[in-house]
Amino acid sequence: MEQDNKLPKDFLKQFTSKEDFQSFFSELYKQGVEQMLQAELDSHLGYEKHAKDGNNTGNSRNGTYPKKVKTQSLGDMVLNIPRDRNSEFEPQLIPKGQRMSDKLEESIIGMYSRGMTTSDIVEQVKQVYGVDVSEGTISNVTNRIIEHIKEWQQRPLEAVYYTVWMDGIVLKVKQNGKYINKCIYLVIGLKNDGLKEVLGMWMAETESASFWMSVLTDLKARGVEDILIACTDNLKGFTDAIKGVFPDTVTQLCVVHQIRNSCKYVVWKDRKPFCADLKDVYGAVNRDAAEAALEKLSEKWGHKYRHAIEAWRNNWDCxxxxxxxxxxxxxxxxxxxxIENLNRGIRKYTKTKVQFPDDQAALKAVYMAITNIEKKWSMPIQNWGFILQQFLTIFDNRCRL
Incomplete structure (x- = not known):
């Protein structure tokens, strides 16, 4: 005869509302989990509670402590977790230090790192895991990243970097009730194995040569003794800032930035022929040929676009x-x-976060973007073995293999 699995009607009559029913099963679940935890402790100690032949292991029970945990269907719940006097017991059902599963926390951080907003993550967690979490909980989980950022930002660096690329990315961040532009300074270093790494990130309200000097000072404090070549934009005073901290570093201003700046002075109809002539300058075989091409450029366009050409002369050495x-x-x-490729990658990850509520939120998003991008930097730059020989020939003992 088939067994009837339905609950008795008299049992159900005791519940006058959905809330009563939910409360009953919450308590039932709580008691069940706590009994399982006690069974784990019994197994750990080697005897059951109140056993006559127990407590011969040098360890014993030491009461319980309350812990708030999350469940898939019953929400937050406070459980009484048993403990032992020697503090050796580590529950497997609910490991120490966890308020939700590591898998769920890793998923939240992973979604955050790929540019999802906290509200999007809340919805996704509900759909995939059946767990209701607040946006505040999401923020608390992602705040674990801040500790990683502090460790990452203070980690020791290589003694020598063959090349560094330096630039900043501007984000909208809320400050004193309004959103303002803030610059996150970024530095990529090329190591002696041909691999790249982001050396750090620093935030300020505007990009300035003086702040770049403080960035370089921080790099030096973290163990950088020498930079062979530094590639930067043409921010005024940048070269002096570099020389102030690393006097032997060769500074190379970004040619592409200079081309863009020159084109600002040139009307649209003249840009194509102007840029064609300008290419003879930066594409020359050597510096003498480049100077000759610049003179020709000045003779042809100088009367019309003097400022565009003077910008090259003023920064010629770098x-x-x-x-x-x-x-x-x-x-x-x-x-x-x-580094501009890095900035584009960061923009890709942060495109859903047009504005950030505070500095911490902006730094979390940029850091997570960087960690995702750096995973792809697993190979040395192309022809590194050949390029390394060139560095060794030019810079000799400064390379420090």
């Missing part, structure tokens, strides 16, 4: 540093494309 190096090194230092 714009043409790459001519002192072989073609393979020139290719990696004449532009800041390396």
């Amino acid at each position: 714009l043409t540093s790459y001519f002192d190096f072989p073609l393979e090194i020139r290719k990696i230092i004449y532009t800041t494309n390396t």
